[in-house]
Amino acid sequence: MDLQLKDKVVVISGAAGHRGSIGEVMMRAIAAEGAIPAIVDRNARGFEYVKELQAEGIDAEFFQTDVTDPEQIASAADRIKAKYGRIDAVINNVGVNDGAGLEASYDDFMNSLKLNVVSYWCLVKECLPMLKAAKGNVLNIGSKVGYTGQGNTSGYAAAKGGVMALTREWAVDFVKWGGRSNCIIIAESYTPAYETWIKSLPNGEEKLKSIVEKIPLENRMTTPQEIANQALFLISDLATHTTGQHVFCDGGYVHLDRSLLTQEK
Template sequence: MDLGLKDKVVVVTGAAGVKGSIGETIVQSLANEGAIPVIVCRNDRGYGYEEELQKRGIDAIFVKTDLSKPDEIKAAAERIGEKYGRIDALINNVGVNDGAGLDASMKDFMYSLQLNLVSFFAMTKYCLPYITKAKGNILNIGSKVGLTGQGGTSGYAASKGGVLGLTREWAVDLIKEGIRSNAIIIAESWTPSYDTWIKSIPNGEEKLKAITKKIPLGNRMTTPEEIADVCLFTISEKSSHTTGQFITVDGGYVHLDRALLTE
């Protein structure tokens, strides 16, 4: 299916993670559709991704930005606007499950909110003139943690709950402009960081088996490619009458009846 994303300017935050991370996978999927990905991230790895994309003939750029700092976000939005004059879609993807729990310092809790929630607001605020010009749309990457809690990660849980609140608030705010706002909710996805976590804990393989056993559809984790596919469809005109929605891509992990999980 042609999603009609060719030459669309799509900004993706937190997209300079390692190969196979969700943000990086979204960027590659956009490039494969002929879109123009704009990578906004603090990791210098983004320069290499920019070079790779440009060698493919894609007018993509990397805008190095500390997404915990609103002033840097404002400067990034202005640079994108100056180069392209429009933003067809903004994918707020940055997120770190940083373990800022009740035992964390106030400084660590506030930093978690700054990175995982305030960055979504600042990025949307400063990109909005260019989104409005293009009649573009906004897609926020959420997490099951914002719905279910997880334990030991108050900052991330509060942030991801807030992201869902902002998603519907913006759908209301921007409906007269014809700008859609949606969220993708992710549960258990097999990313490089997940692999690193499993390898770092005692009995990691047993823990992995216990988790995947609880995922109803296929008893397997969601792949980053499956998440990217849903993201691309949602920002495309194929999803032109969808706004204010939370789209859960998780194999039924969060919402389906546990009675499905019989031996």
Template structure:
């Protein structure tokens, strides 16, 4: 199936690692031009170089997404260079463990900036160009907004906000033909997830416990599986899909645990 993404310019925040990198790689294979927004130039360039070596095209902008001015400048840099934006994937963030008991105002607000505020800011600054292209927005979100996790109030609140913004923007942007959807991630194997597992007392035992509860094939979701859904939702092929929270999780959130 041709996803009709050739030469489409698509911003991917946090596109240098994990799920974001997976999305960038799939978009490049589809002939799109992914643009990584990320704070670490070396990480950004590593992904761009790999895509170019494989015959694709990608670009990057060094951006500290917790800084509102940096968000605005990153979008401006892309518009100045290319004169268009065809899609946006809001992805950057981290489950930083700012809980109710162990957190405070400063940590909570800092986490919201890491995980939620830049979703709004990048979309806000990209909107004039997305209106011109009738582009699409995909927000990457997490199961924590629905299931809770414990000890991560700020991240859970951020994901609740991501889900709410997805529905809100889908309504607000109807007049412009801009579609907005979210992908809800549960247990996806990334370098960040691996580092988290390694902090636990018995990492291998804990990992097997988690995997055993994933109904479909008792395995972790891959970044590529998230990326494939993101490419579809960005594509004109999904032309009548908007305001949806799409769970790419092997049935983890909604299927009965008794079956696994």
């Protein structure tokens, strides 16, 4: 199916993570559809990824940026405008479940908000004139933690709740000029960061098994590629009347009846 993304400029934050991370997989999926990924991330790994894409004849660019710094975000948006002259979609993908709970410091809590939600607002604000000109759209990457809580991660939970609220707030704002705003809610996805966490636990394999057993559909985690597929559809012209939505890509983890988890003996 042609998603009609060819030559569209897609700004994506947090796409210079480790190979196999959600952002990195989305970035490559964007490129595979013929769109142009404009990567906004602080990790210099982004230069390597863009070099690989360019070697394949794919137009892509990396704009090294600390997204907790509003001035750097503004500079990145200016450089994207100078390079491409347009922005068709923004994917806010930055996120770290940093464990800034009630016992954390005020600064830790505020830093969590700056990374996990304030950066979203800053990036959209700076890209807004170009989004308006293109009648583009925004896709935020959220987390089930904003719905369910998790414990000992007040900053991340508050931020992801804010991301969901901003998604609908922006959908209202964008109606005036024909733009859209949506959010993908992720539950459990086995990324490199997730693997690192599991390996850090003394009972990691048992913990992983207990998590996977609680995912109703096929008792497995959502893959980064499945999340990327959902993202591409939502930013595409095939979803032109979808806005203000929280789309769960989670194998039924959040909403389905827990009785589904009863194992037949």
